[in-house]
Amino acid sequence: MGTPEFARVVLEALAGFDGCEIVAVYTQPDRPCGRGQVCKPSEVKVFALEKGWEIRQPLNFRNEDTVAELAALRPDLLVVAAYGLILPQSVLDIAPNGAINVHSSLLPKYRGAAPIQRAILSGDDFTGVTIMQMDKGMDTGDILLARATYIDMNDTAETLHDDLAALGGRLIVEALERLRDGRLLRVKQDESKATYAAKLEKSEGELDWTRPAQEVHNRARAMHPWPGAYFFWNPDGRTEPLRLTVVPGEIGPELPEENRPAPGTIVGEMDGHLAIACADRYYLVPSVKPAGKKAMDAAAFSCGYMSRCRD
Template identity: 50%
Template sequence: MSRPLRVIFAGTPDFAAESLAALLASRHQIIAVYTQPDRPAGRGRRLTPSPVKTLAIEHGLPVHQPETLKTPDVQAELAALDADLMVVVAYGLILPRAILDTPRQGCLNVHASLLPRWRGAAPIQRAIEAGDSESGVTIMQMDAGLDTGDMLLVRRTPITATTTGGELHDTLAALGGEAIVAALDALADGGLSATPQPGEGVTYAAKLSKAEAELDFRRPASELAARIRAFNPWPVAWCALGDERLRLLMAEIGVPHDAETPATPGTLLVQDGGALRIACGERGDQVLRVTRAQLPGGKPLAVHELLKARAERFPPGLVLGRFNEETPR
């Protein structure tokens, strides 16, 4: 068996910690960990270490937290580690060319999509939002572009009609850990080949924002249901319920009764006991069936439980949301 690789690991959130944990259990040697500086978090805004830093400290690994990798002293410090390669997973800092070229075998990235689809910041949520039937992780040889490097290894997983952003995140985090270990094993044994990304099929996953979590019921039911699942658990889709916000956590496309006529988008239709049935689409002739929701100050509940406790908040004919035919898009 070939010798273990000397690896610098760079990552910050929970997603990255899964890959670090997998590498720690492998035959390869983590010689240093790079992660974002501690950030304020929680109600007290106390400085809090990243999940990657917490795991690294538990295993006695040296931790580096530079604000940037662009300064000569930081680059010299990294070069002195004499690494075979650097594994980068949701690190959050740009790697300049000097860093990319420092490890003997370059820098590998664990990216949460099937490249070249969904390059960019939010590939997990955008895949669900777009109605993709599958996602996965790509182990990529990093270059100076935005997720444009050659592909080394791919692992796939289906996206179902009930998959949420949180569920896909956790699945891909575990898959990423498995994939990066497999890639390093193959690289150490000389059996890993690179494939350039195809020029066709490139899409960009824009960063999520809280502003886009407000639902416009003039949109098609399929689009709304996908967005609700994609934005669970963050930023969480919502709509106006009077002067309050109703958070929507799970939904599907509903089938209206034959007797029903098109309604103003956002109108609550007669409920079926297990869901909030909301008119949607340009003409209000489609139905969004919401099966899990959360009232302000309350817990996330299955809608049948919500209706048992607070049915008076959801009378048929009530119009949810702030959008109507006169509202500009």
């Protein structure tokens, strides 16, 4: 049971494991996507079609017939990864071994929808994957297996997602091997250490240049590729602010003590990047994308938008 790319990687690992048979794949219904609003299958569905597996796409599990159809498969175990649907107790009770979830954090930290982004946003050095026995709560079940991994200072939500998906694939196979051999232990979560990783909102992509450069860097990394980091630039204060989307950059040198630029000031090119003043340092971004325009590197933006402002 899964939907996006993270789940597809986990499913691919299961497909290569001789110790289990996949009797069906559950994924969310095809969704309209793009300007033409053409219905697009999930990454999990695309992979399942290639394998010729039975695919089911219920809207939810509120219907008794939907639950009965799942029960008729007589699964030994349900494996869940980024499915996106709530599983009621009637579903969790179907398989003798219940349902186990591949979660992209070290539970009980970052329960919820956006654990990868929240870990980066918080400036954490480590995160990981937890294989969890599902219960009726939100990521509150017993821990079956967990592995930690380092978060590089330049990791984005995209790169960390890929690392954790690969780790999740390896870990689910190990969990199934342990289950088969009777070596899978259950450890209750420490509720006193639980945190919640709320779903991202588009507005969270806005950068606050009055914050230290490290915090700006963390937000830019956490918001890449969605919803994207952005800010509003209005150097003369007389025109409509221009929305600029930025890709994650790097932390630059400290601001000068004298003639210190105000936060949010684009001072120009520095080492092939646009240097933007934060509370303590410059933040160096390789490119910006003005609203409705193509992305521009530092030189193009300086020669174009900034030169017009100087004129």
